């Protein structure tokens with residue numbers, strides 16, 4: 001079988017001046033560090049005001065994320081980047097605020113029991129199939145954009161019990177693209193210790209975040225008004241669960257602003273991530289004809305008796321492994337940031353309180369100490385017994401410990417449904433002359449998009 005080695009980040013050309021150099025090394029997804037990271041166990045980057053540490057050695061990574069998690073709280077870096085969009089929502093909150101939110105949201109998230117939302121995911125995937133059938137795909141399709149559309153549709157249906165309109169999709173894509181660039185820039189300044197009030201990017205990002213937040217807020221307001229008028233709200237969706245969520249310790253509920261924060265988190269965390277990894281998965285499938293033939297065969301068998309049902313998911317193990325392999329090679333949240341709170345020494349490096357530790361599912365997922373042929377796209381590795389140890393130690397695309405992703409099962413199910421629905425009808429091939437260029441922003445995206453040719457089978 002021909003093995004495909006998917007692209008890695010390229011070191012960027014150095015720009016003049018200290019600011020240019022800083023952006024060349026940080027804004028380019030830490031590519032220079034990444035390039036020598038396969039054998040690295042721990043690395044560091046010195047910025048003018050603080051040091052950043054990159055932890056790849058698995059026992060240290062798991063200590064930071066899970067075993068001693070209270071000693072390494074989530075850094076406010078993500079919070080600084082996302083504040084205008086998700087306020088103090090659960091993805092970025094810390095301490096008691098986070099603990100209260102998680103207490104309330106874990107049971108509320110039960111509403112998204114994966115069996116119960118299976119039909120919603122299938123409807124969104126079939127809506128995608130209709131768009132594709134009506135000409136949304138063809139030569140050099142921007143598959144990253146199409147995946148953003150379908151995953152946003154899945155999460156929109158889960159939150160609000162209705163589909164995502166084309167107009168809403170366009171408003172969000174357009175504004176999020178601009179927001180993401182500025183938020184990342186602001187994040188780089190925060191990383192190196194520049195005060196937020198100095199950041200022009202932060203002020204500019206707010207404008208685009210507001211458009212998205214207003215769009216997400218309108219249906220929340222509408223639902224709350226219906227409740228205030230005493231009207232029935234039969235929807236059993238995520239919004240309703242969050243409205244009804246009660247803190248078991250204090251009896252409090254979320255107020256309107258907190259509700260919008262949490263809906264913002266669910267919308268963002270619930271689709272950007274899945275969209276990124278689905279686009280990378282499809283690119284690697286396009287470059288691996290034998291993998292694609294097996295996906296086609298698996299989809300044909302799964303759809304042979306009609307539409308997908310929850311039980312059919314068991315008949316798509318290879319599709320699932322393709323997605324797991326995409327998460328290893330291109331984990332969407334590629335750097336997880338934590339704050340050091342006490343002085344300590346790790347692998348001979350003296351870390352001071354306030355410095356930032358990055359644990360990276362991306363670097364660990366490609367570590368040559370833990371994976372056989374780490375840069376190869378090899379979905380079958382997950383079916384081999386010897387991979388179990390690597391998985392336990394060095395595979396954490398959904399994080400580990402108390403801040404572990406709330407939507408991991410949701411994402412796995414959604415991805416398998418979407419991949420199988422595409423494979424039922426389409427063959428994908430890399431667009432001529434196009435090689436994606438990976439870059440870590442809020443999620444791991446391709447700087448030049450991901451373009452594929454879609455051909456009917």
Ligand code: HEM
Nearest residue numbers: 090091269270273274333336397398399403405406407411
């Ligand atoms: C392939 C898809 C996904 C990946 C790779 C992913 C990955 C992650 C990671 C790595 C974190 C933790 C970040 C950290 O520790 O700093 C996280 C947190 C979170 N994710 Fe996901 N996620 C995915 C999909 C989803 C979906 C579909 C949802 C919701 C429907 C979701 C909701 C959340 C929430 C609410 C948190 C915050 C949990 C907390 O801090 O307590 N994610 N995700």
